[in-house]
Amino acid sequence: FYVDKGNHRHFMQKEIYEQPEVLSHTLGAFVDMTTGRTRIPNGQTLDFSNVRRIALSACGTGYYAALVGRYYLERYARIPCDLDVASEFRYRESPLGDVDLALFVSQSGETADTLASLRYAKGEGLRIASVVNVQESTIARESDVVLPTLAGPEIGVASTKAFTCQLISLAALAIHAGVARGVISPERELELTRSLAEVPRLANEALALEDTVEALSREMATKRHALFLGRGFSYPLAMEGALKLKEISYIHAEGYAAGELKHGPIALIDDTMPVVVIAPHDRSFEKTMSNMQEVAARGGRIILFTDAKGAAGSGSDMASTVVLPDMPEILTPIIYAIPLQMLAYHTAVQMGTDVDQPRNLAKSVTVE
Ligand code: G6P
Helix, strand or coil: CCCCCCCCCCHHHHHHHCHHHHHHHHHHHHEECCCCEECCCCCCCCCCCCCCEEEEEECHHHHHHHHHHHHHHHHHHCCCEEEEEHHHHHHHCCCCCCEEEEEEEECCCCCHHHHHHHHHHHHCCCEEEEEECCCCCHHHHHCCEEEECCCCCCCCCCCCHHHHHHHHHHHHHHHHHHHHCCCCCHHHHHHHHHHHCCHHHHHHHHHCCHHHHHHHHHHHCCCCEEEEEECCCHHHHHHHHHHHHHHHHCCEEEEEEHHHHHHCHHHHCCCCCEEEEECCCCCCHHHHHHHHHHHHHCCCEEEEEEEHHHHHCCCHHHEEEEEECCCCHHHHHHHHHHHHHHHHHHHHHHHCCCCCCCCCCCCCCCCC
16 A cells, blocks of 8 residues: 655654544544444454453553553453563463453554464463454454554554554543443443543644644753653553654663652763653642652753643743643543654654664564
């Protein structure tokens, strides 16, 4: 097939901009927009009422999506989840005990480690569900239930729109599971799906921050190292933000749970170290702010992604602050991913790297 870049300089930028639309398509597969009820797409069923535990696994960006998925499934459906990178799940030979469902996340549906994990789980008699973007892929074919992301072809090696589509699918899935288990009432289901329906609008508002983020990327492009911090739903995003930056700009970046700052990374902080803090005004906000103060006290250069309330409560003179719109907590991983993608993108553009085809990386890794 042939996909062109349209008015964009790179596929990655085009794919970042496609997010409002593809998120809306993907949501439409998981939520009946006339009733507001969640569903498993394409007339399939996946009964969560008796699932005792879920084993999630994936690679790369899919792994960080699965980490958000774990937080969603645990919080909204109260199902305990295990999570591994696929290359470890397969060989760890973990006793599967009360695991009833194996859930995989893959854009390409061809990643060798994820496929090997799927076959292992199948051999152990587990039911297999996969969140996949390429519907004709091997992982889709070998799954009992296919949870499609409708991101369309993703050309840029660094995943963007596939990631956020994975997140919205997993959010809807967690709500669906919560309803089946009686932990989400029908009214709460409607409230949550109404929140999900706000995603395209909020994604557009996040895209409108591009100039602000681009300005911040100029300083980032002069650095050799960067640290990303987040708690709760923002912890997987810290790791995904760091992964994006390292993949395409080759700046050494690490994502950390903000609470782990004191257990190592704080030793790296001086007045040359950029620290990206992801902190919507949610239940973790105050704790993350105290970590941010520890960074500021050591002269670290902070870039804070938050909302208006968070900006007001942050003593924002400490940081360059990017203010996102207010949104329900379930949406923050999806929407905050967008400025992080743009930060990585513009940093790489400033540095003149090959954004769509970064060195040494492949779009799909089909060898173990
Ligand atoms: C490669 C790609 C990443 C992707 C990972 C997993 O490393 O460069 O963007 O996240 O594979 O791929 P999958 O297709 O299974 O999501």
